[in-house]
Amino acid sequence: MSDLSSNAALFAPRSGPLARAVDWIIRHPRMFVFLLVLPITLWLGIVYIGALIALLIQSFFSIDEFSGVVVHEFTLKTYGELLRPYNLDIILRTVAMAASVTIAAAILAFPIAYFAARYAKGKWKALFYVGVMLPLWSSYLVKVYAWKLVLAKEGILNWIFAKLHLTWLLDGFLSLPVIGGNSLSVSYIGTFLVFLYIWLPYMIIPVQAALERVSKDLTEAASDLGATPRQNFRMVLLPLALPGVVAGSIFTFSLTLGDYIVPQIVGNSRLFIGQAVYTQQGTAGNIPLAAAFTVVPIVIMGIYLWGARKMGAFDAL
Amino acid sequence: MHSDNRSPLALKLAAFGGLFFLLAPIALIFLYAFSTEEKSFQWPPPGYTLKWIGVTLGRADVWEAMALSVKVAAISTILALILGTLTAAAVARSKFFGRETISLLVILPIALPGIITGISLRSAFSLLDIPFSTWTIVLGHATFCIVIVYNNAVARFRRTSGALIDAAMDLGADGVQTFRLVILPNIATALLAGGMLAFALSFDEVIVTTFTAGNQTTLPIWMLEELVRPRQRPVTNVVAMAVVLVTVLPILAAYYLTKDGEHTAGSDK
Structure with missing residues (x-):
């Protein structure tokens, strides 16, 4: 897509806000790629990886043997x-x-x-x-x-x-x-x-x-x-x-x-x-x-x- | 001087023996669906009947589970199609910071054992106080369906020549027209194939679903309950046969779609 930016001057102005917005995005390849990968980054990078990391952090907590409540303090007891x-x-x-x-x-x-x-x-x-x-x-x-x-x-x-x-x-x-x-x-x-x-x-x-x-x-x-x-x-x-x-x-x-x-x-x-x-x-x-x-x-x-x-x-x- | 094209007998026997091992259990499912035996897995079946197909068709719980599975698979497939295609477009056609990370990220949910994806999503839901619903199932399913669409789409984007897009724009098409008239027709069969595989994968998924479903019953969860505590073997036999048909037919269709799609416009230069 990067070579498209050099053609920017050839673009005739378009009618309609959608078409103009699309043209603007295409003329800015970095913005274009950013918008393409934004949803996946939010979904997998934040929701999924976040959930994985939250899980791993929990393995460093421990459970109180009498009350059965999770103690939120760093410990290697569980390992x-x-x-x-x-x-x-x-x-x-x-x-x-x-x-x-x-x-x-x-x-x-x-x-x-x-x-x-x-x-x-x-x-x-x-x-x-x-x-x-x-x-x-x-x-x-x-x-x-x-x-x-x-x-x-x-x-x-x-x-x-x-x-x-x-x-x-x-x-x-x-x-x-x-x-x-x-x-x-x-x-x-x-x-x-x-x-x-x-x-x-x-x-x-x-x-x-x-x-x-x-x-x-x-x-x-x-x-x-x-x-x-x-x-x-x-x-x-x-x-x-x-x-x-x-x-x-x-x-x-x-x-x-x-x-x-x-x-x-x-x-x-x-x-x-x-x-x-x-x-x-x-x-x-x-x-x-x-x-x-x-x-x-x-x-x-x-x-x-x-x-x-x-x-x-x-x-x- | 082993220049003949005939295979050694031992190799032939081992290969066909292996093929028999792969296919015989599935054939058995089809036979048992028509067995008259109700209480056990008796072989050979004492007789054959169509009665249980009728009984299964009249079962409300089977239909409800089936409807939920279809709904979840359909929504997850649509989400996976959108996210997978956008990601494939970025990874296939440009180089950017974090590109390798993104292609690794997409594969991770199926590279890690399903139980890890399941338990981490479940603890995240409880951490954020999100109640279990159809949407929590969809969230889990879409996560591992993305990679299927992505793999299909990225291969097709690489084969589709970038010059086609440049040409369309030089000839005056705007971005929306280029997408609708040039890009979409080129990637359509790849998306259809990826979508079908994603649908089959979601329709069949049980490991992540047990963690994200709460009290809802998808068809695989219904099957799992029957496997753990068999209550109605004849109905389970029929459901098993139906599930094989529902997952295998899209696979065969996807195979034919991608087999002929090797020659894409603009790929020969």
Whole structure:
């Protein structure tokens, strides 16, 4: 727009106050840009960022243990509370879940993305596109609900295991310590499966985008020079796909860290960070502790994004 | 010498297995909507019926939740269209102080976990004594819908040649005419696509909404209550199917709109 100001002398005076006002604004590019970004600055810069900062400030307040009233004085007491074994367990549990979901999503996404990028043509390519987009954009709650149907005791998964006479295998799996439970829908395995399903498309898309850019000549040259398929994968494909994997992991990791609905519906009664935030601000009425809990995913994601940036993941988005 | 174009069998199996994993649960939703079973999630369904579609259509609470969701999504989309387009126009076509900050600011509400956006808006509302209403839901939704419109609009603005605007003004069009006759037709399909995606996102949102809704029930909140305490499984099955249709159809439409919109007037120079 800046070059328009040099044309200012060419403008004929216009009739009507609106047209004249518009002309005046266009002849002052700085004013024009200022007016364009004013609403967003007011909305996000002041309302949203203001709300975020107000929340963070509250994490430095504490709650009076007898009266339950928030004490508006600077203290690190709430962060001390965050490090108690019970709360620390919540954080570790959530991070472990986010990490395993991310790793599983990367492993599952790679063949889908590679096949779609390299071998699928025409109709098949469209099928893979829709196959990833449909679950990505379907309602989040409907996807959780679908897994309630799948994992129910009388549901399809148990039915398949029974038909294959493999119920003993499923029972053996569920009797494993920590990850097992009474049934699939109240175990960590169930929670893990639902998370994996819901966030998998967020991994496939950047990995596929990274693989689309890998020229076929590269892998062919590698095998011509005597690389085995395994070497080819490890030394050519994987390094080139890695920024895509890291970009995808930002989504799978961050989304798992903040979710509080999946573990509430499919899982045992042990809390995740999101649920802890929800109960602390709701029924427990401890806003400072809830605020301190929200700082955890912000800090983890901050470190994660900093590392991802160094690996060049943002170019793959 | 691996110059053939056939994929290894193991890769093929893994890829199609993955695709099955992605699509089967959604197919299940469509089957269960017609199941005659009322009390459990029994598989295979003992029989199929259209009865529950009729029952759901007669449910006032479902319709009220649906109406609120449509209203919230429509207002949030309009707000997001205005704010997103203005911001995209500024960021795409000029360099100014704070430009990087603004493009980061727009992405922040979806980059941070939804629970953080939700809880900070909620505590801000209580701090400022704002009572919960449809407008507090809209405020939350518009905040994360802006980025969807912005992304679509900024890509289109970059492809639209600035010379078109200069030419229109040289030929005597005033600012309003230039906007209406030159800029708007160029960005229209991008805005339509962005608007549809924003609508789908708002229609489906539950995490931020639980914090900003007070006692009001949007359709996702209705679903969430059913998920936590199932009372009427057959109706929930039908609602789930309807929600898939409402969110997926705009997505497909948006895909077709942007797919053919790659060649925009003035972009070839």
